[in-house]
Amino acid sequence: MHRGIFGVPGGKMSETGATLRVDGDALEPDEISALLKVPASWSVKKGELLDHPPVKPNVLAKAGVWLRRVDRRQDGNLDAQIVDLLGTCTDDLTAWRELTTKFRVEISCVVYLAKANEGLDLLPETLDLISSRGLRLSFDIYR
Template identity: 35%
Template sequence: MAEIVQSSSSLRFFGDDLDPAQLTKLLAGQPTYAVRKGDHHTYPPNRPPRVAQRGLWRLSSEYDKGDQLDHQIAGILKTLPSDLVIWAGLVQRFRVDMLCGVWLDETNQGLSLSPQTLHILGERGIKLELDMLPRNAEGR
């Protein structure tokens, strides 16, 4: 079986009316990256400035060696409010997901998340997105 070389996770909010400052205040946490629809931004940093087509608020983990997804996801979510009323409003208003990148040594690798982490994602209405990449794909 192949080895997971590294992993990363990002909680993402997307929306046309997303105001990064309001979302930051509501979540009581600083994003890794945020932009309002219509603002100029330079993400990824190696691209020329462009106009944001939608608002984005993202809180990302560090890139970690090995299969650290469960730890990364739990680490992101424990820094944010646990009030499910707040989360219900957020998932109704914005597209919300947890994007996880997994870099594989070979193909055909499995991974797992704990029932607790899956429960936390589910009760908040957060969609789980997995991006499985070969080792030589861009990562950190």
């Protein structure tokens, strides 16, 4: 983390998580797994009953969803989580382009703050992994 004239901003996050999420109406989970060369942590087709996260009975998926997760971490190293997550998938940028032209594809990050002024930054190499694949990056931040 960069030290500015006021020192290190905030500090590390208390806990972070990262998930690769693919969603779309025509999504077939097995096809996504084959294209990315990795199984989903969880998936559902449009119109199937949702069972995760626990929802009310008889709720049907409004779109297909394919998720690949890495374990949450207490050290606040979101860079490592994203690198680990993408490292399990194919490096073939053509496959990623095919995926991102058909579906919404993002890395969804969850960040838990222990105090109000914790900071977060990502290395240029991590940002390059994300952008070269055409992925969105989203954050849910909790305190």
